[in-house]
Amino acid sequence: xxKLRYSSGNVISPHVHGVGVLAVGSHRENHGxxxxxxxxxxxxxxxxxxxxxxxxxxxxxxxxxxxxYDYVKHGYHLSVDDLVEGELKxxxxxxxxxxxxxxxxxxxxHGGNVPxxxxxxxxxxxxxxxxxxxxxxxEIEGPHAGTGELSMAAFLGFLDEKRVYKHCxxxxxxxxxxxxxxxxRAAEEGINKGALEVEKxxxxxxxxxxxxxxxxxxxxVVMDIKEAISN
Numbered sequence: 001x002x003k004l005r006y007s008s009g010n011v012i013s014p015h016v017h018g019v020g021v022l023a024v025g026s027h028r029e030n031h032g033x034x035x036x037x038x039x040x041x042x043x044x045x046x047x048x049x050x051x052x053x054x055x056x057x058x059x060x061x062x063x064x065x066x067x068x069y070d071y072v073k074h075g076y077h078l079s080v081d082d083l084v085e086g087e088l089k090x091x092x093x094x095x096x097x098x099x100x101x102x103x104x105x106x107x108x109x110h111g112g113n114v115p116x117x118x119x120x121x122x123x124x125x126x127x128x129x130x131x132x133x134x135x136x137x138x139e140i141e142g143p144h145a146g147t148g149e150l151s152m153a154a155f156l157g158f159l160d161e162k163r164v165y166k167h168c169x170x171x172x173x174x175x176x177x178x179x180x181x182x183x184x185r186a187a188e189e190g191i192n193k194g195a196l197e198v199e200k201x202x203x204x205x206x207x208x209x210x211x212x213x214x215x216x217x218x219x220x221v222v223m224d225i226k227e228a229i230s231n
Contacts, residue, residue: 011056015229018102019057020095021221023048024088026066026110029075031145032176033166035153037075039145040066043152044109047137047214051107051221060095060104063087068112071187074144074175080115088116089123096129103130103228107221111138132228136220140213143177143194147203151210161205168202176203 006014025041036042045062052059065087068077078087095101106116120131141148150167153159167176174180177198178191185192 009056010053012226013056013229016056016225017058018100019055019225019228020060020099020101020104021048021052021057021107021225022060022091022095022104023062023107023109024066024113024116025062025108026068026075026077026112027064029066029068029077029110030173030175031149032173033169034160034163035145035149036158039149039153039158040110042156042158043137043149043214044107046156047109047217047221048105048107050214050218051105051225054218054222055225057105057225058095058099058101060091063091066110066113067115068110069115069184069187071183072112072178072181072191073183074178074181077112080119083113084116084119084123089126092123092127092129092131096127101129103132105132105134105221105224105228107137108133108135109137111144114138130228132224134221134224137213137217140216143198145173145176145203146194146198147206147209148213150203151206151208152213153210154205155207155210155214159205164203164205168198170199 023044025044027038027041031039067080067083170179177195178184179195
């Protein structure tokens with residue numbers, strides 16, 4: 001039996017290997033003219049990986065499915081029950097079995113995944129695994145496919161800057177700021193507020209802002225990891 005060297009490498013504590021970091025985003029969701037349909041997944045994966053590199057926590061990659069509120073129609077998503085039972089629980093069960101994990105940070109990059117929070121107690125009870133849901137980037141990035149996401153994508157290098165000028169054609173790209181998603185705007189005041197902001201001010205690309213948003217989100221996950229190994 002090989003004795004594993006849990007103290008080797010860039011780790012904040014040997015105990016950090018018992019903490020997994022799994023990104024959850026959305027792989028098939030419209031993001032206007034200049035952003036790809038897997039924008040949320042790319043951003044979430046970056047944040048999760050960077051937090052893992054800084055701490056030594058176990059990087060688990062990304063979940064290949066997402067959920068969404070019924071009134072937001074701009075992509076392909078599963079129901080929250082199908083996501084949790086069919087995708088998230090099996091992924092976490094496998095990771096726990098193979099890696100002897102005690103806790104997992106879910107790094108969320110897609111606002112539609114927030115209903116997962118309501119299932120965390122059930123997941124923890126089924127898997128004997130503590131779950132921490134980190135939603136920081138969703139909380140700070142602003143309207144969907146707006147300046148925040150454009151700026152993070154520009155910093156990370158996957159924005160098509162040649163198409164930014166087309167981005168606010170709301171008839172063709174109604175998902176930008178959710179300006180043209182009437183059902184979503186009627187259902188949630190926060191969405192409507194963001195849409196009004198994008199209608200009034202438009203969007204811009206600011207790589208420095210993108211860097212700041214990503215660094216803030218990474219640090220938030222790092223803090224969750226440190227707290228997880230201190231308890």
